[in-house]
Amino acid sequence: MKSTFPLVIDGYWRDGADGSGEDVLNPATGDSLGQVAHASRADLDEALAAATRGLREWGAVSPWERGRILKAAADRLRADAGAIARTLTLEQGKPLGEAKVEVIRSAEFVEWAGEQGRRVAGRTFLGRDVGNRIEIETHPVGVVAAFTPWNFPMALAAKKFAGALGAGCSIICKPSEETPGSALALVKALLDSGVPKAAVAVVFGVPHEVSSYLISAPQVSKVTFTGSIPVGKMLAAAAGHAMKPITVELGGHAPTIVCGDVDPEKAADVLAQRKFANARQICLSPTRFFVEDAIGERFTARFVEHAKAWRVGDGLDPRTQMGPLANARRVEAMARLVADAVDHGATVASGGARLGNRGFFFAPTVMTDVPDETEILHSEPFGPLAPILPFKDEEAMLKKANGLEYGLSAYVFTGDETRRNRLKDALQFGTVGLNDVPSHPPEAPLGGWKESGYGTEGGIEILTPYQKTKFVSAR
């Protein structure tokens, strides 16, 4: 086998039928980690045939046993977390400690969905007429086609495998070609724990070719995607055309409101940490910092101190606080956004440029005096850029906070409970952190409002996107 990162179809780990592929780069060095295999149409046809069989085989396993298998897979992931985290760091760049947290979180999703799968129930009630009995049955929706990105290459794939398998579906996943190794490790844990080999497949290839083929394939009943808004819209249109349900978890541009009553240094300590985690390639990350005038200077000074002192380096180095960006596109995007802000009159208070000329490093960057019309205040930066925006008037600030097409997450920092609740109620976002910037735990349903997507992942409803109901009326 020539691929380091093969396809997994019907339990076979192999190259694509036509032998094509592409290099996977270590973002810390720019060096190749090996080839990822590309699937041809013949390979996708095989994956579809296997998934159709896998749906029957996995559906024939009792929910109780499915829960046991998924728990075993979660335990395997936890046991192998050190080795898998290394794979994740090498392909994605995040520091080893963050990578390990991601592996553990992936295990938690798999375990949670397996537990929920044991509780799937229908409903029975008496109809309007005597002798009429109504049953609502719950069924797995069918074969799932999933598309996952490179920022949390294991956890975002794990959410989809967990929900689909917990509900009794089979799944074909196309992870990002840039970060194939951790999704393959996830599938290995599932197969080694007893998930039927036909029920899970991993394919890579040319993204739009693979997604258009799978979405329109008659064997596929459900589509799920995490990634950018433009791609999400394309896939939602294709799914709509094929009349298939789709869950889309897309970008965010989180307003982070820091009110004048909080300790500015403490708030800056927490927010710098959350901002630079995963080099801010997190859809939920704080990105637009609205800081009330009274504490603006102190908050900014402390935030800049952090940005300057943040240790940027190879994620494998234990001293590293922030790794490289995941790919060269992000470095170019950061440079473009900074240049645009400067052209509009913004001040770069720290960072603002690429670091070194090997790998894809960019300095933690803080910008002040950022005019409303700069691009960074309108498009998600998906990188370590922090514009700090002073505010006096709450209503005007809220208008800006709610004024974009994004509706994924928002944050409020204040000790004033009345104000906190007022702001929470006014924010048009699917996730709101109050004196907190949470990551996504399996027990919470997470989903975007507005153009940040539709449908949710996680929570006690983790299986719902992968289920369909049947209304049975009997006399």
Ligand code: NAD
């Ligand atoms: P992109 O829009 O090209 O790709 C985003 C993801 O979608 C990638 O994983 C890619 O492999 C996949 N993809 C692209 N075209 C596809 C297609 N036709 N069918 C199926 N999958 C496809 O952008 P990018 O340069 O990789 O990332 C940049 C932007 O993506 C960021 O600015 C951010 O807004 C967004 N993003 C969001 C998330 C998230 O968690 N919501 C994750 C990654 C990227």
